[in-house]
Amino acid sequence: MFTLPKLPYDYDALEPAMSADTLQFHHDKHHKAYVEKTNALAAKAGLEGKSLEDVVRAASRTGEKTLFNNAAQAWNHAFFWNCMTDRFAAPDRRLKAAIETAFGSQDAFADQFVEQGASQFGSGWVWLAAGPEGLKIMTTHDADDTLIKDGLFPLLVCDVWEHAYYLDYQNDRKAFLTSWIEKLANFEFAAEQLAASEGQGEGFRYPPPGPAQAHAPEEEAPGPRDQYPA
Numbered sequence: 001m002f003t004l005p006k007l008p009y010d011y012d013a014l015e016p017a018m019s020a021d022t023l024q025f026h027h028d029k030h031h032k033a034y035v036e037k038t039n040a041l042a043a044k045a046g047l048e049g050k051s052l053e054d055v056v057r058a059a060s061r062t063g064e065k066t067l068f069n070n071a072a073q074a075w076n077h078a079f080f081w082n083c084m085t086d087r088f089a090a091p092d093r094r095l096k097a098a099i100e101t102a103f104g105s106q107d108a109f110a111d112q113f114v115e116q117g118a119s120q121f122g123s124g125w126v127w128l129a130a131g132p133e134g135l136k137i138m139t140t141h142d143a144d145d146t147l148i149k150d151g152l153f154p155l156l157v158c159d160v161w162e163h164a165y166y167l168d169y170q171n172d173r174k175a176f177l178t179s180w181i182e183k184l185a186n187f188e189f190a191a192e193q194l195a196a197s198e199g200q201g202e203g204f205r206y207p208p209p210g211p212a213q214a215h216a217p218e219e220e221a222p223g224p225r226d227q228y229p230a
Contacts, residue, residue, distance in 0.1 A: 001039045002052055002209050004032045005078050013086035017183040022167045030163055031077040037070040052206035053147055060148045072143040076125060076157065078206050083156045085186040095191040102135035110181045112137050117160050118174040126177070128156040128190065130197040153197035154204075155190040 007027055012020040038055065042048060045067055047055050052075050059068035091099060096106065103109035109128075117126030120139045127138050129146055130153045139160075140146075146154040158164075158180050165176035189204075196203035 001048075002035050002042075002074065003207060004028075004035050005081065005207055007081055009084075009086045014084060014184055017179045018084070018165075019168050022165070025167070026159075026163060027077075027081070031074065034070050034074040034077065038067070038074050041067040041070060049209060051208060056145070056147045069143040072145050072147070075147065075206050076143065076145050077159070079154060079204055080125075080157050080159050082189050082204060083158065083186050084180075084184040085188065088183055088185070089187060091187040092191050095187060095194055098130075098135050098194060109137075113158075113181050114174060114177040117158055117177045120160050123161040126158050126160055127154055129154050130194055153193065155193040155197075156185060156187075158185075 004027075007023070010020075011024045014023060038052070041064075042050070042055050045059070045062075045064060047058060050058070052071060055071045056068065056075055059065075059071055090096070091106065099106055099109045103112060113126060113128065116137050116139055120126060120141075122141060124139055124141045125145065127140065127146060129136055129138060129149075131151050135155070138152075146152045158177060160173060160177070165173060169176040169179075192201060193203055195201045
């Protein structure tokens with residue numbers, strides 16, 4: 001069974017850009033529900049023991065929409081937690097060069113990221129991804145993600161479902177995205193993903209499935225981000 005990954009920071013570590021209430025509710029309620037539903041649906045589909053990445057891709061191929069929605073959302077959220085940090089720092093030299101090649105400057109990248117995320121109609125995600133032609137910003141609707149997009153490797157993602165920001169920003173998604181890219185975006189993680197996309201190091205993988213076990217995030221201290229082999 002898949003388990004709910006621990007957050008790589010305390011609930012209040014991202015304040016004031018993201019409140020402890022938002023983070024705890026988002027992680028302990030929304031993400032937990034997706035993981036639990038994925039476990040039940042994957043078992044019915046005969047996919048027990050498969051990686052979450054394989055479950056997402058299998059559900060997409062077979063058209064099992066409910067399984068896809070829950071499995072992809074479980075994966076997207078785990079990736080999202082790693083895309084935020086309480087130790088914000090500018091991109092390193094390599095990532096900075098890639099951003100400048102693609103967008104002209106860090107500021108231009110940030111503006112485009114915010115604009116695309118803010119203009120996403122309805123629920124979804126805004127991504128920075130690496131592809132054959134370099135870096136690109138893209139949005140996906142609902143649970144859709146980069147796992148089923150050939151040639152794309154995710155570097156960063158921000159959740160633009162309302163539950164990700166409504167307690168803190170009400171209906172001002174643009175203010176949330178501006179704060180997120182300027183204060184929370186984990187460019188160190190993005191740099192690791194960029195290196196992995198070029199065959200150097202390991203890219204993000206969801207924790208592999210294991211025996212059923214209880215998980216009570218409110219009783220466990222958040223730990224550092226784990227690395228999982230590609």
